[in-house]
Amino acid sequence: MWENYAAVLPANGWNWIAVWRRNYLAWKKAALVSILGNLADPMIYLFGLGTGLGFMVGRVEGMSYIAFLATGMVAASAMTASTFEIIYAAFARMRDQRSWEAILYTKMTLGDIVLGEVVWAATKALLAGTAIAVVAAILGYAVWSSILHIVPVIALTGIAFASLAMVVAALAPSYDYFIFYQTLILTPMLFLSGAVYPVTQLPGNVQQMATFLPLAHSIDLIRPAMFGRPAADVIFHLGILFIFGVLPFFVSTALLRRRLMS
Amino acid sequence: MTAIAISLIDVTKTYLDRTVVDRFSFAVKKGECFGLLGPNGAGKSTIARMAVGMTPPDAGKITVLGAPVPAQARLARASIGVVPQFDDLDQAFTVRENLLVFGRYFNMSTRQIEAVIPSLLEFARLESKADARVAGLSGGMKRRLMLARALINDPQLLILDEPTTGLDPHARHLIWERLRSLLARGKTILLTTHFMEEAERLCDRLCVLEEGQKIAEGRPQGLIDEQIGCQVIEINGGNPQELRALIKTCAQRIEVSGETLFCYSSAPEQVRVQLRERTDLRLLQRPPNLEDVFLRLTGREMKD
Ligand SMILES: Nc1ncnc2c1ncn2[C@@H]1O[C@H](COP(=O)(O)OP(=O)(O)OP(=O)(O)O)[C@@H](O)[C@H]1O
Ligand SMILES: [Mg+2]
Numbered sequence: 001m002w003e004n005y006a007a008v009l010p011a012n013g014w015n016w017i018a019v020w021r022r023n024y025l026a027w028k029k030a031a032l033v034s035i036l037g038n039l040a041d042p043m044i045y046l047f048g049l050g051t052g053l054g055f056m057v058g059r060v061e062g063m064s065y066i067a068f069l070a071t072g073m074v075a076a077s078a079m080t081a082s083t084f085e086i087i088y089a090a091f092a093r094m095r096d097q098r099s100w101e102a103i104l105y106t107k108m109t110l111g112d113i114v115l116g117e118v119v120w121a122a123t124k125a126l127l128a129g130t131a132i133a134v135v136a137a138i139l140g141y142a143v144w145s146s147i148l149h150i151v152p153v154i155a156l157t158g159i160a161f162a163s164l165a166m167v168v169a170a171l172a173p174s175y176d177y178f179i180f181y182q183t184l185i186l187t188p189m190l191f192l193s194g195a196v197y198p199v200t201q202l203p204g205n206v207q208q209m210a211t212f213l214p215l216a217h218s219i220d221l222i223r224p225a226m227f228g229r230p231a232a233d234v235i236f237h238l239g240i241l242f243i244f245g246v247l248p249f250f251v252s253t254a255l256l257r258r259r260l261m262s
Numbered sequence: 263m264t265a266i267a268i269s270l271i272d273v274t275k276t277y278l279d280r281t282v283v284d285r286f287s288f289a290v291k292k293g294e295c296f297g298l299l300g301p302n303g304a305g306k307s308t309i310a311r312m313a314v315g316m317t318p319p320d321a322g323k324i325t326v327l328g329a330p331v332p333a334q335a336r337l338a339r340a341s342i343g344v345v346p347q348f349d350d351l352d353q354a355f356t357v358r359e360n361l362l363v364f365g366r367y368f369n370m371s372t373r374q375i376e377a378v379i380p381s382l383l384e385f386a387r388l389e390s391k392a393d394a395r396v397a398g399l400s401g402g403m404k405r406r407l408m409l410a411r412a413l414i415n416d417p418q419l420l421i422l423d424e425p426t427t428g429l430d431p432h433a434r435h436l437i438w439e440r441l442r443s444l445l446a447r448g449k450t451i452l453l454t455t456h457f458m459e460e461a462e463r464l465c466d467r468l469c470v471l472e473e474g475q476k477i478a479e480g481r482p483q484g485l486i487d488e489q490i491g492c493q494v495i496e497i498n499g500g501n502p503q504e505l506r507a508l509i510k511t512c513a514q515r516i517e518v519s520g521e522t523l524f525c526y527s528s529a530p531e532q533v534r535v536q537l538r539e540r541t542d543l544r545l546l547q548r549p550p551n552l553e554d555v556f557l558r559l560t561g562r563e564m565k566d
Pocket of ligand 2: 307
């Protein structure tokens with residue numbers, strides 16, 4: 001049993017690149033549309049909510065509301081980009097198109113495929129999150145030099161949410177189930193993690209929950225950096241994001257083995 | 263190196279409570295074409311999938327190209343090409359891109375892959391389609407591309423799950439001819455099919471299976487001679503019971519399947535004489551084939 005599980009783990013440190021490159025090649029063909037699509041949504045939120053609510057809210061944590069919201073949007077768009085890549089695109093490749101099955105007949109293992117898909121989803125998260133940070137910096141809502149610091153955090157956020165989404169995709173019988181994940185997990189997480197308003201607005205025990213939410217840790221790292229302030233507990237936050245990247249990865253690989261290779 | 267490419271010993275696979283492969287054993291020698299022949303649901307795909315480590319057996323021992331499967335399946339897969347039952351080409355890409363992307367799954371460099379693509383396109387007779395989207399290919403072209411894709415790593419062993427199902431006769435003959443050229447190049451082939459003709463034409467040896475069990479094994483002609491060994495007359499129209507009585511004396515054996523009565527006889531002229539008056543019947547006399555072997559062994563036709 002254990003031996004069979006070991007056989008589906010990533011075979012080495014580089015096999016996944018072949019899977020990543022397949023997705024990159026497909027993406028390149030429609031890159032422009034894809035980038036615009038990925039950016040338009042968070043930008044509309046940013047300017048719609050930021051300017052509209054900004055008038056009423058005034059300053060938050062010493063920043064303009066739109067600057068505050070931009071920091072949350074960087075993390076949130078990384079979360080959404082990476083989640084959607086897995087639950088829609090990767091799920092389609094796994095189930096509808098049977099592409100994974102084809103790959104399993106090669107030197108790749110299931111773990112290599114899952115890793116390649118997760119890193120690819122994180123790549124899209126990185127694009128989406130960084131683009132918002134760049135726009136924020138251009139508009140003077142963020143410190144330019146912070147972008148260098150937040151890039152690895154955005155990537156790690158992407159990995160964590162891709163891994164989590166992979167568990168959901170491994171369990172979901174059809175697309176209908178993803179709506180539960182979105183509305184019951186991701187949307188509440190957006191509010192509980194302080195993406196759109198400070199968590200201090202929430203009751204104390206609800207605030208405590210944020211400790212268990214990967215998005216909260218991502219925001220705790222990104223927000224101070226973009227404001228040009230020192231972040232607290234960097235190692236702790238990175239550690240939690242790392243755990244969210246790694247554990248679900250192994251769980252999803254085991255679940256997918258049951259699903260595809262039984 | 264041994265002379266055996268694939269060996270299954272007492273392999274069993276159970277889904278829930280159903281045993282779909284039951285203590286199955288066979289060995290494929292290097293360089294031969296071995297067929298798994300059986301009706302829908304017999305367990306052919308399950309055996310093919312177990313042989314590449316896609317699904318673990320519940321009991322038994324599998325060795326492929328010297329590697330224990332599924333534990334070391336990845337090792338074996340480096341030298342295997344697989345054509346699964348259902349086309350799973352990458353719809354996002356052209357013919358050429360499909361080959362390029364697939365080669366990378368074998369850790370080949372872009373340069374190495376590009377060096378073999380022309381010969382693969384030529385092999386699959388798809389030179390003119392190199393830059394066409396896969397979605398626009400005909401069924402036969404897709405199947406040939408699947409075959410070309412399976413050859414990208416220059417495998418010693420090919421595992422082909424129903425390579426010609428759903429193709430028209432012309433497309434089917436083209437695939438058969440391609441497979442024969444691979445055998446001539448020394449490749450080993452494990453082939454599943456439910457076409458008797460395909461098995462007879464291509465396979466050196468084959469196994470007939472039904473509901474996960476082996477019901478016969480041997481060379482196609484050997485099985486036919488051994489199990490049938492005489493001419494067959496198919497009789498359509500009329501009441502089977504009544505006809506049976508009429509020709510009983512000049513037939514070795516008579517089987518009824520659906521509307522057709524199969525009369526096995528070494529004296530087919532006598533059968534014809536017996537039925538001379540019956541102008542309502544349609545008679546077809548032919549040499550025996552694997553279909554008859556299956557009918558003999560199971561009491562039913564393999565055609566579904
Ligand atoms: N993953 C699975 N879960 C449950 N049952 C399965 C699974 N895969 C196959 N089976 C069952 O096992 C039996 C054998 O299936 P298999 O696909 O090996 O048959 P086959 O000989 O390839 O048939 P066909 O000619 O239709 O392709 C079938 O009854 C099928 O329903
Ligand atoms: Mg099958």
